[in-house]
Amino acid sequence: MTTVAGSASSPQAVADAAAMRPTAAGLRTEISPLSPRAFRAPVARYRAYAAREADAMQAPVGQLATALRRGDRGAAQAAWGRACDRYLLLGAAYRALGPLDRAIDGMPGGLRRGVADRRFAGLHRLEHGLWTGAPLASLVPWAVKLARDVHTLRRVVRTIPITPLDYATRAHEILEDAQRDLVSGRAAPWSGAGVRATADASAATAAVVGTLVPLLQGRGDALPPVQYGLRRLDAELASVRRDHGGRWPATGALTRAQHERVDGRLGAVLESLAAVPGALETQLPRAIPALPALAAPKRAATR
Amino acid sequence: MSVDRRAFLLRSAATLGAGGLAGATAQQALAGSSPTTAPASSGATAALTARVPFDGAHQAGVASPPQDQMTLVALDAIAGDRSNLVQGLQALSSRARQLAQGTTMPEQEVDEPPADSGTLGTTIAPDGLTVTIAFGASLFDDRYGLARRQPARLTTMPAFPNDDLDPARSHGDLLLQIAAQRRDTVIHTLRELMRPVRDQFALRWTLDGFQSADRGPTPHSSRRNLFGFRDGTANPDVSDAALLDQLVWVQPGAEEPGWTAGGTYQVVRAIRMHVEFWDRVGLREQESMIGRSRDAGAPLGGSDELQAPDYEADPKGARIPLDAHIRLARPRSASTESQRILRRGWNYHRGFDAAGQLDQGLAFVAFNQDPRRQFATVQERLADEPMADYVTPVGGGYFFVPRGSRGAADWVGSGLFAA
Structure with a gap:
């Protein structure tokens, strides 16, 4: 089939779309779909970018642990900020990271014991301790765990399907x-x-x-x-x-x-x-199969 | 407005005259019944004289149709001892009964503060008022010696995945659900109910809710929530008493203390809806998340709101995605029908947040016989539904609604304190 450059559609399909002609399913987007292949180069560029940001997160996380061991809260807070920057700059990947995202960036809201819950870990566990006066030595294990999770992150962002x-x-x-x-x-x-x-x-x-x-x-x-x-x-x-x-x-x-x-x-x-x-x-929005019209059930006496 | 709600209000109006308001008012209510029975889409409003009895086998405000306006009021008990707590509960029932019945302003001494705030004038019409009184798990701690009588399934509401519960907007020793057709009635009721109980109960949090208007197209059409979708289509039929005995009312026996029979468990969730974000989502994606068409409210692929979604014919989710809200909430399989809950939702709007985003959402209220078997099970199934990105539960709690009071000498919760 001849396709219009940058799309997976025939000239006829593109013309139909431009004329807003209804499709069989009665649905029409304003422009014809792109080929999934068109995303290869952008996603590859993003993946290289994300790998750089993940790599760059390792250093401030290490500095955070060092500052905690040294007992320097100011330096630890500064390193925390730099680590946080890198994770946020990753942007487009984190939703796909699942449990790893929870480990690095999870908040205590959904946890049974809130900030005291053992599953509350990562950047915000450290943030809570750093800004609420927790003894710095008590935070070292959380920084060590974060460093481990960032190591995993560096591997995962390179291969994660997008x-x-x-x-x-x-x-x-x-x-x-x-x-x-x-x-x-x-x-x-x-x-x-x-x-x-x-x-x-x-x-x-x-x-x-x-x-x-x-x-x-x-x-x-x-x-x-x-x-x-x-x-x-x-x-x-x-x-x-x-x-x-x-x-x-x-x-x-x-x-x-x-x-x-x-x-x-x-x-x-x-x-x-x-x-x-x-x-x-x-792709065009999928056509929804019809639900056969049945005699509507009697309205329940409620809403 | 649904046919059933109209019939309900009409019945209520027709029972006037036995007491309370003057006969002339009742006559007006009956004479004025034609606008009340007209479809609400024509702009008719419910009669101020509509009355829902406070006393009964079950408390009002559970299986009765949800009124247009509602306020949830969580209270902390500060009563010094058990008998003081009892006095507070008696006062709440007594005043609530009086306001739900309708009353006239008592004679006033000019040198004393008036016995009523006067915000509704001298004739205090019932306006369909219901006051539903419920107990939180914290009431059963060691303060009042109630621990051994705690309802078997009453716990502090746990945080579910994706919850961001604010303790200042969650839980409480007592919950009042005050509902009426008009906001001034609700606010008057709250103000009057607090007057006699200042020494017993302190305000913990409140949440104001409102129902969307009935806008058709048919008298059967469910109202919309703030995502623009019809809500409550699949609720259990409250006219089916046997069904409510299976799903809502606590039955005598089992492991429940005897005083809980005829009561029900109330689940409250203040669910923030991120409406600006939602409004930036494609229509098809919205509909796929819900499982219904937005405009008609029909299950996807169908044309009628009340059509059954027929999941058996759609095992792979070609029509309604397997993770659509309606499909996860109620899979309609034989094993999940006993998990159904009776929902009574109201929209809320309470300003905006620090990021300038509207603070709107759903004051989710549900009644069920066993929150573990029903609400929590459904909630866990919904944990990672696609819609979860667009909502954040921020408050609420689990409460137990005792059976209704037996008359003017009785009060809600008396069974808990009986020897």
């Missing part, structure tokens, strides 16, 4: 997680690192979107507003950092005006990013 749908969705959802968990102060509640973490999530999004530029160009108009929105968000974050003497302020230290502007820029770029997965579909 489908086109996963990848296109992650372009959108890295910053959704930032809005839900980081800017709200829900994640990293003890260190207040939510603003810095949002900047990391923005950088991770830019890295993923950067690999997708060749695909997004010429597929509708999704790309320009995304690029514009990311620039606006980054400029806002940079301005906030300048206003705080070149340091990332704690989430709670943002003025109302700063918080409103960061929230607004983030919300705006998310509205644009929401169009990315749809623009990068590799």
Whole structure:
């Protein structure tokens, strides 16, 4: 079959799509699907990027352990921040990591005994101890465990399967997680690192979107507003950092005006990013088999 | 508004006259019954005079139709001793009964604070008010000597995977579910109920809920939640008494203390819904997560909300994905039907969070006979459903709803304290 460049569709299918002609299933997306092959190069570029970030996480985790053993809380907090940056910069991989993500980045909310639960481990276990005055020596085992898990991470990110749908969705959802968990102060509640973490999530999004530029160009108009929105968000974050003497302020230290502007820029770029997965579909929405119409049962006397 | 709810309100209005409001008011209610029976989509509102009896074999507010407005009030017991606690519980029942019946403002002395806040005027109409009183597991600690009478299946609600429970919005010694057709009735009730019990109970947390309006297209159509989907379609039929005895009401015998018979376990979950995120998800993905079409509420592939999803004909999830919410929540297999729960959900809206995102969600209320067998089992099945990314349970608790009081001399919970 002759296919239109950059897609898996015939000229007729592309023309039908352009004319919004209904398909047999009565469904029609605005543009014809991409070939899954088109994602090979972007995902390979992302994978190389993620491997670099995972590798770069090992050093600050080691420095964290060293600072804990030395009894230097300030140095330990600084190393924790650098380790956290690297993990957030990984962005697009963590949802696929499953239990390993829980081990490195898990929060205590779903655990029976909360922060006292033995399963509460990783970056946030250390964050809790570092910012609530726990004896530093008591945190050393958690840093050692984290170092071990990061070692596993370095191996896993190189081979982890990433489908086109996963990848296109992650372009959108890295910053959704930032809005839900980081800017709200829900994640990293003890260190207040939510603003810095949002900047990391923005950088991770830019890295993923950067690999997708060749695909997004010429597929509708999704790309320009995304690029514009990311620039606006980054400029806002940079301005906030300048206003705080070149340091990332704690989430709670943002003025109302700063918080409103960061929230607004983030919300705006998310509205644009929401169009990315749809623009990068590799298949038409599946037709849903019909459920034979039966005589509807008598309405239950309830709702 | 469902046919059954309309019939229910009409019945309630028709029973007026035996006491409480003046006959003229009852006459108005009956004369005004035509707007009440018109479909709610035409903008009709329920009569202020609609009344749900406070006393009965079971407490009101469980199997009765959910009213439009609701507030959950968790209280901590601060009573000094057991008899003081009893006084507080007696006062709650007494005042709640009076307000649910409808009353008129008592004579007032001008030099004293009025006996009623007056926010509803001098004729305090019942407005379908129900006050449902329930006990949390913490009430059965060593303070009041109740430990040995704790309902067998009452525990502190555990944190489920993906929960982010805030202790300040969870649990409590007592729970009041105050529901009526109008918000001013609910708020008046809360304010009046607290007056006689200041020495016994302290506010722990509250959550205001509202029902979406009935917007059709048919009188049978379920209302929508804040994700835009119809909710409650698959609820057990509350007119089926035998079914409720299997699923909702605690039965005499077994390992339960005798006083619990006729009661039920109430599960409350404050479920934050990340609505901005949800609104950025493709329609097909939303529908696949739920398992129903958004507009009609029909199971995917179907056309009618009340159609059965027929999973047997769809073993691989070609029509309704295997991890869709409705499929996990109620697989409709012979072995899972005894896990069904009676849901009574209200939407909530309470401002916005630190990230400028709307704090909206579901005040999930469910009644069941055994939270371990029913609610918790369903919840564990839902642990990693795709919809989990879009919701965060932030509060709630497990409570036990005792049987109803036997009349004006009785009070809710009396069985717990009987010798």
